[in-house]
Amino acid sequence: MSTDGFAAELAGWLEDNWDPTITLRMWWNRLAASGWSQAHWPEQWFGKGLSDAEGVEVANLIARFGAVPAPTGFGTAMAGPTLLVHGTDEQRARHLPGIVDGTDAFCQLFSEPNAGSDLAGLQCRAERDGDEWVANGQKVWTSEGQIANKAMLVARTDPTVPKHPGLSYFFIDVRQPGVEIRPLREMTGRSYFNEVFITDARIPGNDLVGGEGSGWAVANTTLAFERALSGGGRPATIALPGEIAGDLDKLAGQFVLQPSGAGGDEREARSARLIALARQLGRSDDPVLRDRLMRLHTLEFLRALTTERGQHHRRAGTELPGLANLAKMAINHEYRMVRDLIWEILGADGMLHGYSPEQLAVIDAVSPVDDHAALLEEALFAQGPPIYGGSDQIQRNIAGERVLGLPREPNVEKGVPFKDLPKN
Ligand SMILES: Cc1cc2nc3c(=O)[nH]c(=O)nc-3n(C[C@H](O)[C@H](O)[C@H](O)COP(=O)(O)OP(=O)(O)OC[C@H]3O[C@@H](n4cnc5c(N)ncnc54)[C@H](O)[C@@H]3O)c2cc1C
Numbered sequence: 001m002s003t004d005g006f007a008a009e010l011a012g013w014l015e016d017n018w019d020p021t022i023t024l025r026m027w028w029n030r031l032a033a034s035g036w037s038q039a040h041w042p043e044q045w046f047g048k049g050l051s052d053a054e055g056v057e058v059a060n061l062i063a064r065f066g067a068v069p070a071p072t073g074f075g076t077a078m079a080g081p082t083l084l085v086h087g088t089d090e091q092r093a094r095h096l097p098g099i100v101d102g103t104d105a106f107c108q109l110f111s112e113p114n115a116g117s118d119l120a121g122l123q124c125r126a127e128r129d130g131d132e133w134v135a136n137g138q139k140v141w142t143s144e145g146q147i148a149n150k151a152m153l154v155a156r157t158d159p160t161v162p163k164h165p166g167l168s169y170f171f172i173d174v175r176q177p178g179v180e181i182r183p184l185r186e187m188t189g190r191s192y193f194n195e196v197f198i199t200d201a202r203i204p205g206n207d208l209v210g211g212e213g214s215g216w217a218v219a220n221t222t223l224a225f226e227r228a229l230s231g232g233g234r235p236a237t238i239a240l241p242g243e244i245a246g247d248l249d250k251l252a253g254q255f256v257l258q259p260s261g262a263g264g265d266e267r268e269a270r271s272a273r274l275i276a277l278a279r280q281l282g283r284s285d286d287p288v289l290r291d292r293l294m295r296l297h298t299l300e301f302l303r304a305l306t307t308e309r310g311q312h313h314r315r316a317g318t319e320l321p322g323l324a325n326l327a328k329m330a331i332n333h334e335y336r337m338v339r340d341l342i343w344e345i346l347g348a349d350g351m352l353h354g355y356s357p358e359q360l361a362v363i364d365a366v367s368p369v370d371d372h373a374a375l376l377e378e379a380l381f382a383q384g385p386p387i388y389g390g391s392d393q394i395q396r397n398i399a400g401e402r403v404l405g406l407p408r409e410p411n412v413e414k415g416v417p418f419k420d421l422p423k424n
Contacts, residue, residue: 006050010036010061018067020253024239025103027068027252032101036062037070038080045084045092046100052228053311063235068255071102071241074144077229079106079152079171082222086169086210094206095150095171105242107148107174108226109139109196110219114424116141117394119154120163120216123423124198126155126170133157133170133203135178138195141388145181145194147245148174153203154219157212159419166418167215169222171207178202188380189355226389227324270338271297277369278345289344296337303330322403325395332386339382342375350376 017030031037032046040055041047050058062069070076080099083092098104115122124137135155145151150171157168174181178201183191210218239247239255247255275293278284310323343350349367353376354360360373369375386392400406413421 006054007061010058014065014067020251020256022252023249024068024252024255025248028071028102031070037100038076041084045096051315053315056311059235063257066256068239068252069235069237072237073241074106074108075099075104075241078108078222078225081225082218083209085221086218090206091209102241104150105144105148105245107142107145107151109142109151109153111141112138113140117391120167122154122156124155126157126168126203131205135172135198135201135203137198140195142194142196143192145196146183146191147240147242149242149244150174152222154215156418160417162415163413163418164216165213168212169209169215169218170203171209172201172203176201188377223390227328271300274341274345281345283345292341296341299334299337303327303334306330322399325399328389329392329395332392335382335385339379342379
């Protein structure tokens, strides 16, 4: 299908089907049934067989039309695509419907207190018990765990072999008695991520994804989808999936994304917004600030072109080694520049902060800036993206080794059974 072809078909479908007065559940169900929710997935599996780049275009067309985009987050961006690569047809048939229509919400149980960058060193165990697996361990930094009913779990199934082949990958029900999800309060004031304690949690045998001992390969597929998401270009949905978040039975119309108001090209949205803020606060004549805003604008534009370049390669079925790593580092740099500029432009008012919704409402009320609290949250959260999905240092390591051909890091653990490795 040509771009014009699917754009026209989608526009017609939206004219006939978008209705802000139905519930989000009904809207996402319509989108799922039509194949437009994840149009880049195969036709057999709830999609339309379009390319990844075309899938991004579909999501943007839906947002531009003024309708609510398909569910975003761990389910559609990571769990579903991972099942399409490594799952069985039985697993796809069982899990994909709830992912596509947003009735299931997923989280990612990978990191542990002693295993982040060194993910393969994780200690959470899963042991066979008849037809089931029994999991025990602790996970941490689990984003959106508080609204999830299912998770992607990486656990150690064989400690007698070296660390990578001893791992397996599961889908697990996180609303069972053996799973305790405790929110962690961030410096933004929100509780976006959690620590998760797993005690004798049960996993049906048919929720092992990719086979026993293949967890490292499957987890890397998920992480590659996570990196692609970071440089993505897909509009975020403010509506949350899953029954726990409570959005599904609200009216779809209340989740329509409002245009930023900054106008112009979406690729320059952040700099445009900050330029508008500098103008509002009478700072736009400051030559140093103007210079820094121009740098952000330039970087933003270059990063968007890099994303488009990646999409072009994916469309053509080719690959540019390291591009995803470089794109992730570029967007992280952008986050830091935005953070510094927000505080620079707000000046002393940037020191105002609150941790509860009531405190944040007071700040918005006394500040001359309408979205003061949201700006502060954005500035404070900017520390996160350079860490998750593989920190900047890890991205540099990968690019150094795989793109520049630099010597690999020494690996003294190679071939040593996990149980014999020194641990914290
Ligand atoms: C906002 C946020 C959301 C997250 N969400 C999730 C989630 O949903 N699920 C999940 O499983 N995890 C999640 N994480 C965890 C994230 O994946 C880890 O924080 C990340 O992998 C880094 O691990 P760590 O925190 O243990 O730091 P460490 O691995 O201990 O790293 C500490 C420092 O050492 C550096 N370092 C480590 N190893 C090397 C090396 N070999 N070479 C050079 N430098 C190195 C790192 O870059 C870092 O600066 C989230 C993190 C954040 C910040």
